[in-house]
Amino acid sequence: MRKRKDRPKRRFRFSLPARPTAQVFRNGSAATVLTVLAVAAVVLVNLIGNALPASVSQFDLSETKLYTLGDVSLGILDELEQDVTIYYLAQTGSVDSNVTALLDQYAGHSSHIQWQQKDPALYPGFACQMGVEDATDGSLIVVSGDRTRLVDSSVLYSSEFDYDTYSYTTSFDAENQITSAVQYVTGGELPVVYQLTGHGEATLSDGVQQALGLQNMELQELNLLTSDIPEDADVLVIYAPSSDFAAEDVEALRSWLLDGGRMLVCTDPGVDTPNLDSLMEDWGLSLIDGLVIEGSSNYHLQGASYYLLPDQGSHAINDAVDDGLYVLAPEAQAIRVADELPEGVTVSELLTTSDSAYIKSEGYDMTTLNKEDGDETGSFVLAAAASRTVTDASDGEETDDTEETAADTSEAESRLVWLSCPMLLMTDDLDQITMGGNGQFALGCLTWLADQDTTALIAAKSLMLKGLSLSSGQVTFWAGVFMVAVPLVLLILGITVTLKRRRRR
Template structure:
């Protein structure tokens, strides 16, 4: 019996079996070691973003802000961790791993209900605070994964539309570490357009508080105004309002004008612009070279990268609809410098009912003047459609809002645009509607070659 057992283990089959068992054990050991090593890697290394629309991808802008953090920040998450959406947990871990100044603490509101009232928060909320500045703010889970409640009435379920983790957290971090308060006033009383929710959201992410201002009623610009915006006025300002704005600029103020659909002449607005070296051309601007599918009044302007207003823009795809044109002229003072940053091509046309005048027209310009220790800044964009939701929502690839945010942030030396737009959660479907030769080769050709090769190998071994 012993001899039989010895012969069994010395046979070729037993040796091959031993080699197979040994190889399996070795592979299992390697897998265990690799997993142990991977478990010790930092979050930013071991988590690869394979999500649709790259919702976990963090921009260079946020990475730069987190890298420069020099004060401790705490993320207190008031939620049941095991019930929290995995996308939120994953993003928080990845975001916090980019800075050793961020500490994450989970607080279960079911086990510790008193913590909600003590911190004045609700469940499913992230409280972000900085001990040095004594400032804090909150980000609700509903602001990270944004849902379209209106879809419930059509489909019977609420659809998720956007993931805004990076935008919310970077704005919050910037807010709690920044001790500068900025207030934006927007004028009323001249048929101005209201800000869309997207614009208000971007201003909020840049930690700017907005409030309306009727200059006809107040007669002055508040002292806490850090930026005055005239958003698409359809009628002229009064002579008194012009003098008020001129005095504000002369004292180092910041004014942002987006031209609107004026139903009548606007001599006071025109006069204000002319003082700062900008003269409005009559009519609407068409561009024969840079237009949307032959709609010559839907213009893709030429952007000047040297202006610094294109930072963070990957495509420079900005669209203006029914824009007015401007020509540069001499300002009233030599101390004023006026610089265009957005123009038409050389095939631009100023079109009126009676005439078409060809030229290269300015669509956006900035006038600056040093006043003591301050820099006055007058920004003019020739179409309020830059931030019109009917344009920005209809064309999701446009970077209108990024340009607007950069132009707002450029008014301040100590401010950078941290308004990061949310990522879409809409499902992207792969189809074969327009499959090219490469697609056909990958989908059908390679598997077919592998099958044929396998069949030939099987046939050869069978005949052997």
């Protein structure tokens, strides 16, 4: 057998690593210090960010500005002088992030507002202690002093049917509800609005009544046949009576207005009310017989020349209507403003037609909508606001001083708004067309009469995501960018990097 030759043994050389020099230690220490400083800086920035109010530290990138307070809310918060606490009744793990983000905005903008979460499982009797027995999970309790307002979870979101897409859209209505509650708990005596009855008056729409509630105005009914005008009446509303007022009722209203009263009158073109019309003449206003037809297609709904889209004059009432929104006035009668107004009376034209409008004197008995010879043409007033300064010196006492008297005189301002179209206030139907314009106009009338500065009618913010619509050319362009150009650039970069690495080897 062959003997294997012994293989030569391999020798391995080991070398100990070089002793670290002072330079290495210095570099390592510097790296450690820099790492610690970087971590400390990150922690410090986070602490500062968390300490900042949400209005500064958070950015609202949503299309409808879901988490941004509107001008109305900001104006009310800026004027706050009382502390307000908002309790959010929500179980841990079931908190609505939309609600908490909005509450952060309220607390961040005003130092007078703070909010707390109360878990009903941990505090089962908290709502009852606050005087609210029917609060549900997700509701808000707004408290300031001895006033409390419940904002139920059911009103934080609203759902409406969209006739364009034939589907329901969900909107976030929390800002409207919370701002109204804040205004309620911090406000003084609430205005009282009385709607007159006993003459076949129509009922105010649900939309107007809800708007009054959000504006913290109390609505009651008043029959002049059985009661005098109450002392706490801030505004009287006459809405589309189907019969005329008695002379005694008109005289009571006249005396009340001369004493600084405020009144909203909305008459029906199909009903003759000569006694009520005589009250309007005290303010230099009268009706023109017939219905107004709009001759310009830019001032009426398509295909309905008697569904008017009038111009909005410069007035505090119209300031309540968001820019770009229309007010729709179907089947309206024209109001004539006297050339010479009674002493002390000023009149503002709220809604006016174009110069191409004309009047069909037959009213509802007209046989054609077309303009005919004899039809009065021009720009017509559909709604007017009037005011009159009245002086009350009845409490004065005469003195022997011939130059001065000790009579205490006080001035008050009577106000009157006359709408010649009862459908103006049918906001439940018309607001779907005008995107809320009619409701804002109606509330603007009532808040101006009640001498309130702001309206709390804030539009709900849609939660629906809008799809991105692209033309066929745009689709082709972006398809080429992402399916051809971008992959090609990445491929070229990859080849370039690979070649450079091979050359280095």
